[in-house]
Amino acid sequence: MRLNVYDLKEETIGLPAMCLHSDSSFLTVLLEGEVNGLEVVDQTRKLVAVHSQPSTFVAFIGDVGKHRVICTQAAPRISISFSVVSPRDGVVVSPAPLVDEEHPRIYRSVPYNDYREFRRTPSSLDGNFLSLYQAEE
Numbered sequence: 380m381r382l383n384v385y386d387l388k389e390e391t392i393g394l395p396a397m398c399l400h401s402d403s404s405f406l407t408v409l410l411e412g413e414v415n416g417l418e419v420v421d422q423t424r425k426l427v428a429v430h431s432q433p434s435t436f437v438a439f440i441g442d443v444g445k446h447r448v449i450c451t452q453a454a455p456r457i458s459i460s461f462s463v464v465s466p467r468d469g470v471v472v473s474p475a476p477l478v479d480e481e482h483p484r485i486y487r488s489v490p491y492n493d494y495r496e497f498r499r500t501p502s503s504l505d506g507n508f509l510s511l512y513q514a515e516e
């Protein structure tokens with residue numbers, strides 16, 4: 380869990396307060412404060428503003444959903460993010476009891492660190508990571 384605190388000033392309006400990224404978690408659940416500024420990349424690769432409603436959460440799944448925070452007003456801004464991550468040396472694999480002839484593995488096992496590195500590759504495409512780990516037929 381992380382508390383993000385942004386000290387937004389008049390002279391930073393229109394500028395990024397958190398640069399464009401995707402999270403290194405499998406799942407991020409975000410609780411936004413009252414000051415807007417979150418923007419996400421949509422299917423047409425345009426940045427769109429997220430106007431979160433009170434008592435609602437924003438969720439990002441895996442490497443889908445690049446986002447950033449832009450300064451929209453001179454006011455303190457806070458958000459709380461809860462992230463589901465793995466230990467650095469963790470390996471993600473379908474549990475054996477869930478795999479049989481009728482339910483074969485769709486993906487090979489995935490070292491979590493490969494996922495972290497992939498996100499840092501400038502040429503990596505949003506939502507593309509798992510396709511690199513498809514199981515052999």
Ligand SMILES: O=C(O)CCC(=O)C(=O)O
Pocket residue numbers: 381383397402409411417446447448457458460
């Ligand atoms: O403050 C926000 O709205 C976004 C925070 C965020 O992207 C993050 O914690 O990874």
Ligand SMILES: [Fe+2]
Pocket residue numbers: 400401402446
């Ligand atoms: Fe994020």
